[in-house]
Amino acid sequence: MASQQQVHATVFQLALLKFQSTLSVTERKQFGATTLHDLNVTIETIQQKQKSERKLRAMSKLGRFLEGMKEYDKIVAVFLNTSELLAFIWGPMKFLLQVASTFYEAFDTLLEAYQRIGEHIYLLAQYETYFHNRPHMCDPLTLIYEDILHFHSKAMRFFKKKMWQQLFHALWKTFEFEFGAILRDMREHMTLIHSQATITQFTEVLRTQEVAKLALENQKAAELHRRRQVVRQWLSAANCEADQETFTNVRSHYPSTGQWIFKNNKFSSWFDPIYCLTHLLWMNGIPGAGKTVLASLIVEEARKHQDVSVIFFYCRYRDCDRNTFLGVARGLLSQLLSQDDALLSFIHDKASTSGQTTLCTESIAKELLETSVKNCDKLYVVIDGLDECEREERKQIVTFFESIQTSLPQDEADSLRCLFLSQDDNVARKDFANMSSFKITGSHTKQDIHTYAMARSLELQAKFQLPPDRQHFIQSLVTDTADGMFLFARLMTSYLFDQTSVADLDVQLLPENFPQGPLRLDEAYSRIMKRLSQAAPTHAQTLKLLTWMVCAKRSMKWREIQCAVSLNIEDQVVDWDRKQFSVDSKDLCGSLVEVYTDGTVNLVHHTAKRYLIDQSIVDVEAGERNLASLCVNYLSFPCFNPHGYDANLPIYVSLGYYGFFDYAYAYWSRHLDACLRLQTSIDVPEELREATEAFVDTHWTEPKTRAVVRRPFVERWKPLENNGNLERLVLAGWLAQRQLNASTKPDMDEQVLSLHRLVARVRTCIEEARATTSKPDRFRSMYGNNVFKCPRVNCVRFYNGFASKQLRDDHVPKHERSFFCSFPGCAMATLGCTTLKELQKHETDYHDTLNLDDDELEYPELPIEKTTFQCTQCDAKFTRNNNLKIHMRKHNAPNKKDFVCVQCGKSFARQGDRTRHESTTHSSSKTFACGGSLKNGTTWGCGREFNRGDMLNRHWKSEKGKQCIRPKEQEEAMEAASSNATPQPSIVATPGI
Ligand SMILES: Nc1ncnc2c1ncn2[C@@H]1O[C@H](COP(=O)(O)OP(=O)(O)OP(=O)(O)O)[C@@H](O)[C@H]1O
Incomplete structure (x- = not known):
């Protein structure tokens, strides 16, 4: 008995150790010293407080749990000393009640949870003698202990979150899901006690629970994955990681650069993870000083700190995903949620009730970001390029973080x-x-620029075979004239590298030619432009490209640019093969442009755009006119046949005709409008007027309801009045712009151009062609990777698309059914509801209480056994003589294993064991299915398949299974009644029923 007690003590100890490992040292100490008396005092104190506030809660709900635990204590004390064990029940319980009592809704929920647990562990005392006689029954008691610890550990994880009150609603849903599983386990463990289960039954339950646990884990992982996808889509955040990678790459060739910052006292007072004197720091510098690249280094180093979360954002000029408060908030939230699953539930909850396909309300973004930020124990936020945002947006970003910082309690600053x-x-x-x-x-960055200039001058030395002193000269010249402007060093070294002879290089290095002083950046641009203009054959193309980049309404992808230059307006064809640029953007525009990882091409710096406009290198008015004309001419090509299905569509697709479609369809009106706003003369060029007339002629369809166009818009478009279709054109232009800015679905009755129907047709054809193309690389160069696109022109996925049909198809309905259920595993999570009211009704109807009867996990239901056949050699008892006989073989010939598996040679003492082995190990198909056909031709059952008949039988004993089999039983009963015969025994597990 003594050794048996030791075994039990060890099992309990192991469970306790596992729980203790989730606690801090202080918690371990505090909990370990808690007694039932302490807990009662706490309960009393809470009750008094609530009474004084006239907010008494139903704390009697704790009664059963406490009673149950007392009985539990009495029983377990038979086996071992319980004081330490129970201290770790009272301690966490005290903690949970204290924390939850600050928020009544959570407190009530917690009381409810204890009440439910209490209902399971109640009335244990009646088995006291039974436990005395059967030491193996200590095992279910250990499991019940583990269940309670498990509950406490989950609940503590929740209540220890800094912002648990704000996260309560979202997190409790997920918690209920897990709590349900704990209760189910507990119920099973109590059933073992009530049914006075045998060791075999006990082992079987444990085995099934393991399977169920695994299934639950898988289910949870799948649910997390699904939620993550939903939230990611909802946030549609800029890819901050890709930006980080880009800037890290820039640095990677010059690894020592930027290190000076960590030796700077002011910066360290912000950066030091322990001694923090500065909470908000503004780092500023001249344009092109290298701030962005430095920010990427700070992010990289901060990430090395232990127990610190780091989020960051790189704002980008004229990129609506990156230059607004919303854009920044989305980017930061998407990083925070990947660091904490609790936030995932919280954001998912908001996403499901916002009614927005993508997060587009500042107030919601602020609420989410504030809670998420405050929930972090230690958070570093790095936001670069705030000057790239409009003033109002920048102000909003800064004041938002300032107000969060000031609202933090002193000890959490x-x-x-x-x-x-x-x-x-x-x-x-x-x-x-x-x-x-x-x-x-400049003094901070001088060394870095020197390092950079040295590396670049060595490249120049290698290219032009320069002597060392010349290389040194270049290095010093670049470093000195850059005077703290990294951008200048980069532009000038690239410019020098593009020279074609040593003589040319020498000329550029002459003091009178090398840019100096405050205007050196503009001069560098001027040099680059001059060199580009000398490349006579390509200069026109260079100007075209720069103009498009200055005027484009969003950053264009290189493949869109390639299609646009391939347009042959005269012949109305897209001559991709002959007209596309055979050089890349860098060849045409040198260091004035930057190519991003997503294929977009942009100007190197916003100062470059200002320079190009100021110096009249780009004529914005002409550029807008050119792009407007290009769009409307293109959209009038025969490949946009408005009349029904065009058999040539697949051919056009294969020739790359639709590479510019997304852009032209979305922005033709905005370019036309911009050109009308900017134009200085009253008359619109004849060519543009004709093009717009033909465009409207081609695509006009009479609307069912006519939208009203605002007066200023009509006035602005008046210069086009000698267009025979002016009224129609104005209406089409107005609707196109309204659609672009609207957050709702366009009204189909108002549509006046057939183009929207073409979008769907063309895209379907592109999707099909992608699957069958024999030239995937060429296809990709024309249409990119993400050909599965959202039909809403106001959605970023309209042009960014998705890599798979599934992702797109999941996304699109969210525009319509944008309220979705956030309860784990619910079908309405994918399907969604059209209104918030509908969603709320669904939640009250289906999720108001935890439904423990919906027993998907199907634990075995144990019959109360009548043990009549007693083994003479051990304690075993059996209800059937046959089973006793089989059992006796164990005693008679313990090592005899007569039953050999023919497939693997493994031998078994009992035939049943061999059959079970064969069916579970070697049978790939699950042959026991719930279901079949009734005589009237209809089917019954849920179709679930099992490896073994007993599992199927068990399924039929569960609530769900009983419903499955009911039709079959009814049929049998009716047949029996009609034939007046005795009813047949109910269905047995038969393969292939
Ligand atoms: N450590 C570095 N190593 C190599 N190149 C660098 C480094 N730092 C900056 N550069 C180069 O200098 C240019 C300007 O750098 P960056 O964009 O970081 O400047 P910035 O101060 O953020 O400019 P702005 O504020 O005007 O946007 C970049 O094109 C980058 O390639």
Whole structure:
């Protein structure tokens, strides 16, 4: 008995150790010293407080649990000393009640949970003598202990979150799902006790629970994955990781650069994970100082800190995903949620009730971001390029973080640090007036630029076979004239590298030619432009490309540009093979452009755009006119046949005709409008007028309801009045722009152009062609990878698309049914509801209480056994003589294993064991199915398949299974009644029923 007690003590100890490993040292100490008396005092105190506030809660709900635990204590004490064991029940319970009592809704839910557990462990005392006689029954008691610890550990994880009150609703749904599983386990363990289960039954239950646990884990993982996808789509955040990678790559060739920042005291007072004196820091510097690249280094280093979360954002000029408060918030949220599953549930919950396909409301974004940020124990936020945002947006970003910081309690101030990087203009100075600032000067970056200039000058030396002193000269010249402007060093070294002879290089290095002084950046641009203009054959193309980049309404992808240059307006064909650029954007525009990983091409810096406009290198008015004309001419090509199905569509697709379609369809009206806004003369060029007339002629369809166009818009488009279709054109242009800005679905009755129908037709053809094309590379160069696109022109997925049909098809309905259920595993999570009201009704109808009867996990239901056949050699008892005989073989010939598996040679003492082995190990097909056909031709059953007949039988004993088999039983009963015969025994597990 003594050794048996030791075994039990060890099992309990192991369970306790596992629980203790999830606690902090203080918690371990505090919980370990808690007694039932302490807990009762706490309960009393909470009750008194609630009474004094006239907010008494039903704390009597704890009664059964406490009673149950007392009985439990008495029984377990038979086996071992319980004081330490129970301390770790009272301690966490005390903690949970104390924390939850600050928020009544959570407190009630917790009381309810204890009540439910209490219902399961109640009335244990009646088995006291039974436990005495059967030491193996200690095992279910251990399991019940583990169940309670498990519950406490889950609940504590939840209540220990800093923002648990805000996260409560979202998290509790997920918690209920897990709590349900714990209760189910507990119920099973109690059933073992009530049914006075044998060791075999006990082992079987454990085995089935393991299977169920695994299934639950898989289900949870699948659910997490699904939620993550939903939230990612809802956030549609800019790819911050890709930006980080881009800037890290820039640095990677010059690894020592930027290290100076970590030796700087001001910066360290913000960066140091322990001694933090500065919570909000504004780092500023001249344009092109290298702030963005430095930010990427700070992010990289901060990520090395232990127990610190780091989120970051790189704003980008004229990119609506990256230059607004919403864009920044989405980007930061998407990083936070991948660091904490609790936030995933929280954001998912909001996404499901927002009614928005993508997060587009600032108030919701603020609420989510504030809770998520405050929930972190230690968070570093790095936001770069705030000068790339409009003033109002920038102000919003900064004040948002300022207000969060000031709202933090004194002792939590260090939990949030924000670093903002931007240029130092007068306006910025006002916006950042309330925080510490740090100016990056030329002396800070001199060494870095020197390192960079050295590497680049060595490349020049290799290309032009320069002597060492010349290389040194270049290195010093670049470093000195850059004077803290990395961008300048980069532009000039590239410019020097593009020279074609040593003589040319020498000329460029002459003091009178090499840009100096405050205007050196513009001069560098001027040099680059001059060199590009000397490349006579391509200069026109260079100008065209630069003009498009200045005027484009969104960043264009290189493949879109390639299709646009391939347009032959005269012949109305897309001559991709002959007209596309055979050189890349860098060849045409040198270091003035930057190519991003997603294939978009942009100007290297916003100062380049300003330069191109200021110097009249790009004529914006002409550029807008050119793009408007290009779009409307293109959309009038025969490949956009408005009349029904065009058999040539697949051919057009294969020739790359539709590579510019997304852009032209979305922005033709905005370019036309911009050109009308900017135009200085009254008359619109004849060519453009004709093109718009033909465009409207081609696609006009009479609307069912006519939209009303705003007066200023009509006035603005008046210069086109000698267009025979002016009224129609104005209406089409107005609708196209309204559609682009609207957050709702376009009204089909208002549509006046047949183009929207073509979008769907063309896209289907492209999707099909992708699957069958024999030239996948060429196809990709024309249409990219993500050909599965959203039909809503106001959605970023309209042009960014998805890599698979499934992803797109999951996304599109969300525009319509954008309220979706956030209860794990619910079908309405994918299907969604059309209104919030509909969703709320669904949640009350289906999720108001936890339905433990919906027993998907199907634990075995144990019959109360009548043990009449007693083994003479051990304690075993059997209800059937036959089973006793089989059992006796074990005693008579313990090592005899007569039953050999013919497939693997493994031998078994009992035939039944061999059959079970064969069916579970060697049978790939599950032959026991729930279901079949009734005589009237209809089917019954849920179709689930099992490896073994007993599993199927078990299924039929569950609530769900009983419903499955009912039709079959009814049929049998009716047949029996009609034939007046005795009813047949109910169905047995038969393969292939
Ligand atoms: N450490 C570095 N190593 C190599 N190149 C660098 C480094 N730092 C900056 N550069 C180059 O200098 C250019 C300007 O850098 P960056 O964009 O970081 O400047 P910035 O100060 O953020 O500019 P702005 O504020 O005007 O946007 C970039 O094109 C980059 O390639």
